[in-house]
Amino acid sequence: MAIVVNLEEERGKKPASLDGLTALVSADLDKVNHCIVDRMHSPVALIPQLAGHIIAAGGKRLRPMLTLAATKLCGHEGERHIKLAACVEFIHTATLLHDDVVDDSSLRRGLASANALWGNKASVLVGDFLFSRSFELMIEDGSLAVLQILSRASSVIAEGEVLQLITANDTGTGEDAYLEVIRAKTAALFAAACRIGAVVADRPKVEEEALESYGLNLGIAFQLIDDVLDYSARQEKLGKAIGDDFREGKITLPVILAFRRGDDEERAFLKRTLEDLDQAEDGSDLTRALKLLEKHNSLADTINRARHYGAIARDALGIFPDSPAKTALTDIIDFCIERAF
Amino acid sequence: MAIVVNLEEERGKKPASLDGLTALVSADLDKVNHCIVDRMHSPVALIPQLAGHIIAAGGKRLRPMLTLAATKLCGHEGERHIKLAACVEFIHTATLLHDDVVDDSSLRRGLASANALWGNKASVLVGDFLFSRSFELMIEDGSLAVLQILSRASSVIAEGEVLQLITANDTGTGEDAYLEVIRAKTAALFAAACRIGAVVADRPKVEEEALESYGLNLGIAFQLIDDVLDYSARQEKLGKAIGDDFREGKITLPVILAFRRGDDEERAFLKRTLEDLDQAEDGSDLTRALKLLEKHNSLADTINRARHYGAIARDALGIFPDSPAKTALTDIIDFCIERAF
Numbered sequence: 001m002a003i004v005v006n007l008e009e010e011r012g013k014k015p016a017s018l019d020g021l022t023a024l025v026s027a028d029l030d031k032v033n034h035c036i037v038d039r040m041h042s043p044v045a046l047i048p049q050l051a052g053h054i055i056a057a058g059g060k061r062l063r064p065m066l067t068l069a070a071t072k073l074c075g076h077e078g079e080r081h082i083k084l085a086a087c088v089e090f091i092h093t094a095t096l097l098h099d100d101v102v103d104d105s106s107l108r109r110g111l112a113s114a115n116a117l118w119g120n121k122a123s124v125l126v127g128d129f130l131f132s133r134s135f136e137l138m139i140e141d142g143s144l145a146v147l148q149i150l151s152r153a154s155s156v157i158a159e160g161e162v163l164q165l166i167t168a169n170d171t172g173t174g175e176d177a178y179l180e181v182i183r184a185k186t187a188a189l190f191a192a193a194c195r196i197g198a199v200v201a202d203r204p205k206v207e208e209e210a211l212e213s214y215g216l217n218l219g220i221a222f223q224l225i226d227d228v229l230d231y232s233a234r235q236e237k238l239g240k241a242i243g244d245d246f247r248e249g250k251i252t253l254p255v256i257l258a259f260r261r262g263d264d265e266e267r268a269f270l271k272r273t274l275e276d277l278d279q280a281e282d283g284s285d286l287t288r289a290l291k292l293l294e295k296h297n298s299l300a301d302t303i304n305r306a307r308h309y310g311a312i313a314r315d316a317l318g319i320f321p322d323s324p325a326k327t328a329l330t331d332i333i334d335f336c337i338e339r340a341f
Numbered sequence: 342m343a344i345v346v347n348l349e350e351e352r353g354k355k356p357a358s359l360d361g362l363t364a365l366v367s368a369d370l371d372k373v374n375h376c377i378v379d380r381m382h383s384p385v386a387l388i389p390q391l392a393g394h395i396i397a398a399g400g401k402r403l404r405p406m407l408t409l410a411a412t413k414l415c416g417h418e419g420e421r422h423i424k425l426a427a428c429v430e431f432i433h434t435a436t437l438l439h440d441d442v443v444d445d446s447s448l449r450r451g452l453a454s455a456n457a458l459w460g461n462k463a464s465v466l467v468g469d470f471l472f473s474r475s476f477e478l479m480i481e482d483g484s485l486a487v488l489q490i491l492s493r494a495s496s497v498i499a500e501g502e503v504l505q506l507i508t509a510n511d512t513g514t515g516e517d518a519y520l521e522v523i524r525a526k527t528a529a530l531f532a533a534a535c536r537i538g539a540v541v542a543d544r545p546k547v548e549e550e551a552l553e554s555y556g557l558n559l560g561i562a563f564q565l566i567d568d569v570l571d572y573s574a575r576q577e578k579l580g581k582a583i584g585d586d587f588r589e590g591k592i593t594l595p596v597i598l599a600f601r602r603g604d605d606e607e608r609a610f611l612k613r614t615l616e617d618l619d620q621a622e623d624g625s626d627l628t629r630a631l632k633l634l635e636k637h638n639s640l641a642d643t644i645n646r647a648r649h650y651g652a653i654a655r656d657a658l659g660i661f662p663d664s665p666a667k668t669a670l671t672d673i674i675d676f677c678i679e680r681a682f
Contacts, residue, residue, distance in 0.1 A: 044504045098469060102462040121443040121506055124465055128439060129499035131469070135476055135492040144483055151476040158470035163385045165462055 015341075016334035018060065024328045025068040028082060032064050035086040039133055046118070050126045054114050055093055062222075063193045064089045066332070070197025070211050073317075073325035080200045083137050084146060088193045090134035091150065095157055095189075097127035102165065103248065107241075145199050153192035160184025169249040169275050171259050171267070178256055179220070187219030194218075210316050214329065217313035222336045224306040227252035228299050229340060231290060243286045249274040253305065254298040258289075261296040303340050310337050356682075357675035359401065365669045366409040369423060373405050376427040380474055387459070391467045395455050396434055403563075404534045405430045407673070411538025411552050414658075414666035421541045424478050425487060429534045431475035432491065436498055436530075438468035443506065444589065448582075486540050494533035501525025510590040510616050512600050512608070519597055520561070528560030535559075551657050555670065558654035563677045565647040568593035569640050570681060572631060584627045590615040594646065598639040599630075607633055644681050651678050 022029075040051040064085035071081040097114055099105070101123050106116040115123040131154070138147050164181045167173050194215030198208040230245040231254055245252055251274065259270050269288065272278045279285045293299050310333045320326050363370075381392040405426035412422035438455055440446070442464050447457040456464040472495070479488050505522045508514050535556030539549040571586040572595055586593055592615065600611050610629065613619045620626045634640050651674045661667050 042500055042503075044500050044507070046503055046507050047500065098465050101465060120461075122503065124439050124442060125499055125502045125506060127469075128472070129496060129503065131472065132492060132495035132499050135488075136496055139485060139488045139492055142485055144480060144485075147476075147480045147488070151473060151480050154473035155470060155477055158466055158473050159383055159385050159388065161466045162383075162388055162463065162470065165466060166385070166387050 016331055016338045018332065018335050020324070020331045021065055021069055021328040024072060024324055025065050028068045028085070029061060029065060031082045032061070032068070032085045032089070035082055036089055039086060039090075039137060040130065042129070046122060047126055047129055050114050050118050050122055051093065051130055053117065054096060054108065055089070057108065057111050061089065062332075063092050063189060066190060066193045066215060067197055069325050069328050070194045071200055073211075073320055073323065073329060074198050074201030074203045074207065076197070076201035078200070080141055081197065083141055084196055084200065087134045087137045087150060088189065090130045090137070091154055091157075092189060094127040094131040094134070095161075097123045097130070099161070102161065143199065146196050149192045149195055149199065153188045156184045156188040160188070167251065169277070170251060171255070171271050171275055173251045173256060175253065175256055178251065178253055182220060182223040183216070186223040187216045190219030190222065191215035206319065210319050213316040214313045217309040217316065218333055218336060221306040221309040221313065221333065224253055224302050224309070225337055225340045227254060228302050228306075231293055231299060232340060243289075246273070246286050246289055247279065249277050253302045254293050257298040257301055258292050258296045261298070262292065266292055303337065306337050306340075310334075357672055357679045359406075359673065359676050361665075361672045362406055362410055362669040365413060365665055366406050369409045369426070370402060370406060372423045373402070373409070373426045373430070376423055377430060380427060380431075380478060381471065383470070387463060388467055388470055391455050391459050391463055392434065392471055394458065395437060395449065396430070398449065398452050402430065403673075404433050404530060407531060407534045407556060408538055410666050410669050411535040412541055414552075414661055414664060414670060415539050415542030415544045415548065417538070417542035419541070421482055422538065424482055425537050425541065428475040428478045428491060429530065431471045431478070432495055432498075433530060435468040435472040435475070436502075438464045438471070440502070443502065484540065487537050490533045490536055490540065494529045497525045497529040501529065508592065510618070511592060512596070512612050512616055514592045514597060516594065516597055519592065519594055523561060523564040524557070527564040528557045531560030531563065532556035547660065551660050554657040555654045558650040558657065559674055559677060562647040562650040562654065562674065565594055565643050565650070566678055566681045568595060569643050569647075572634055572640060573681060584630075587614070587627050587630055588620065590618050594643045595634050595639040598642055599633050599637045602637040602639070603633065644678065647678050647681075651675075
């Protein structure tokens with residue numbers, strides 16, 4: 001059982017997609033993919049094997065595409081953005097490898113996770129390798145401004161992951177504390193990926209900051225929708241199980257809202273299932289949780305929160321003149337949010 | 342029971358120590374320690390707690406001291422080496438945190454390891470944080486040459502760790518393959534720590550390369566002696582248990598030599614204990630292994646191999662004029678090797 005979130009206002013609109021973005025950057029993205037394959041090479045065969053597994057498993061390459069589109073928006077004519085987009089994907093992939101170890105995940109994008117196939121140890125070390133390799137790529141590019149942005153993002157991501165770890169399974173986590181976590185662990189890399197587009201194009205600070213704000217708010221919206229998807233029927237269509245976050249006792253915004261809006265009995269239920277991880281094996285607790293989220297409008301309101309950040313992201317692009325890149329970047333916002341439906 | 346390695350030629354000499362080095366760099370090292378404490382700060386309290394535990398647990402700060410001494414050798418007058426020495430220690434500490442996770446270690450320098458106290462997850466993530474923070478520090482320094490050297494070292498370390506992971510518990514590992522592992526996982530950071538001394542002092546390439554060679558060969562010698570210590574009575578004086586490597590089935594040079602020099606029955610014994618990790622609980626297998634190492638002169642010959650690399654390190658410094666820094670750097674070689682006695 002799953003909740004189908006389907007707000008009236010969404011009906012009848014053409015569904016948002018990444019098609020515009022994909023068309024805009026497809027030639028560059030091919031080059032990025034070549035660069036990724038080329039640079040994950042190592043004489044130690046396990047490294048390209050393991051890294052190749054997670055990188056080939058795909059994902060949408062959303063973060064490097066953001067770098068490519070932001071660069072286009074800023075009118076850069078050179079090739080520097082190719083390597084930097086690959087850097088961004090390497091940092092993201094390193095984070096995923098370490099995340100799966102930290103979360104004990106056995107699946108990633110519907111396939112066996114790297115740690116399930118090669119063990120946690122290899123995943124930790126290949127993550128370290130990709131992370132170091134991303135810095136080598138940046139250094140080849142040679143811009144200290146870019147290095148500053150991406151290294152700062154890496155520190156912030158790690159900080160966010162630690163914060164998430166220590167607030168895990170704490171139903172007392174408030175919305176602001178949660179936002180701080182996702183701002184760090186997810187949105188910081190979106191922000192950096194976008195900002196470096198303005199840096200390579202040598203655009204004024206105000207455009208750098210606009211792109212950073214766009215990326216940051218898009219990243220927050222993206223993560224909030226990810227959290228909704230984990231409880232939504234839409235998830236099943238993407239080949240993922242519903243309720244992974246619930247089973248792990250992850251405290252995400254839908255749960256935070258339900259906890260705050262619930263009565264004592266409902267809170268006791270959430271504490272037992274999410275803090276103590278005492279969950280019925282027959283799935284009846286997940287069913288009850290889904291009903292609770294529905295009762296308190298938690299998923300729909302999480303989507304509304306995401307819309308708020310999406311709107312900030314949209315306005316951040318206001319200073320740029322209209323262009324196909326701007327349209328593509330705007331469409332990403334809609335795509336990220338409409339994934340929920 | 343343990344083997345006391347005590348070669349005749351060592352008798353009667355004044356024991357080598359780090360005193361000369363410590364005196365030479367103590368003022369700078371204080372600044373490095375301040376920088377370390379300052380830069381491991383984070384609003385996420387667990388980060389300075391966990392990082393502080395492993396950094397305060399001490400160790401000799403050998404790697405940052407190498408940077409400080411190499412910088413002095415090259416006559417640098419500024420303050421850049423302080424931050425860079427802190428970077429080197431951060432990279433080293435990040436590596437230790439991830440190593441302990443990969444090795445499932447419960448002790449580090451005689452104290453409970455960070456992963457034993459805070460769990461593997463926190464250790465992975467705080468390692469990532471320190472690693473990112475080290476890059477931020479380097480970027481503040483602003484030298485692309487330094488960034489290149491340290492980021493390359495980081496990639497090589499990760500590569501070496503993966504290589505070690507996949508060759509683990511394989512008694513077929515040869516001396517060359519083993520050397521390749523320790524060159525990457527240990528010596529690369531020693532080499533980088535030394536080389537950046539010449540870079541900050543803006544010295545010619547030939548001096549950079551001399552310091553890199555010094556560091557690389559010192560690092561190899563250091564690791565070989567570490568491997569000897571794990572089987573030596575000297576280890577007990579340092580508050581560490583004998584035979585940790587044996588219990589984990591680590592294939593180090595003493596074992597490689599014994600395996601190659603042994604007969605079929607002895608090889609079968611090493612395969613059972615190190616590959617299959619089938620070891621008697623009463624410690625009798627460790628006792629037998631120690632006798633085997635003694636019989637085949639494996640510890641003494643590993644020390645002889647270390648001396649060889651130590652000699653290369655010493656010669657590498659030949660192009661520098663005599664100075665207190667040069668004496669200190671030469672003394673480190675003796676210290677690293679004589680730790681075995």
